[in-house]
Amino acid sequence: xxxxxxxxxxxxxxxxxxxxxxxxxxxxxxxxxxxxxxxxxxxxxxxxxxxxxxxxxxxxxxxxxxxxxxxxxxxxxxxxxxxxxxxxxxxxxxxxxxxxxxxxxxxxxxxxxxxxxxxxxxxxxxxxxxxxxxxxxxxxxxxx
Numbered sequence: 001x002x003x004x005x006x007x008x009x010x011x012x013x014x015x016x017x018x019x020x021x022x023x024x025x026x027x028x029x030x031x032x033x034x035x036x037x038x039x040x041x042x043x044x045x046x047x048x049x050x051x052x053x054x055x056x057x058x059x060x061x062x063x064x065x066x067x068x069x070x071x072x073x074x075x076x077x078x079x080x081x082x083x084x085x086x087x088x089x090x091x092x093x094x095x096x097x098x099x100x101x102x103x104x105x106x107x108x109x110x111x112x113x114x115x116x117x118x119x120x121x122x123x124x125x126x127x128x129x130x131x132x133x134x135x136x137x138x139x140x141x142x143x144x
Contacts, residue, residue: 015052
């Protein structure tokens with residue numbers, strides 16, 4: 001590991017690829033242990049890949065795509081240099097929030113756009129309510 005990397009942390013693209021691996025793995029219902037066994041590595045190594053702490057070599061990435069039953073392009077799509085790094089970092093930050101992936105999966109699974117719009121509207125209202133009066137939100141359910 002170089003000095004630059006240890007001071008600044010993992011490269012944003014290593015983190016982004018790791019998150020794509022995690023999303024795909026979770027999306028198909030595979031545990032870290034199951035993916036590790038398919039790759040012949042420890043589950044701790046899979047954790048490091050998914051966090052971006054350890055880089056995934058190209059040959060290993062091909063193996064990962066095979067184990068996840070997807071194309072290599074599915075894991076790397078949108079990570080080319082033409083995309084703004086801020087966009088990728090923003091998405092990575094959002095996906096790090098507890099429940100973000102589950103909420104996105106539920107949103108995508110909704111049967112029609114009307115339901116999705118309603119959920120989005122409701123979530124935005126809750127966010128605004130939380131910004132306006134956070135103490136009222138916690139006590140709102142206990143008022144008669």
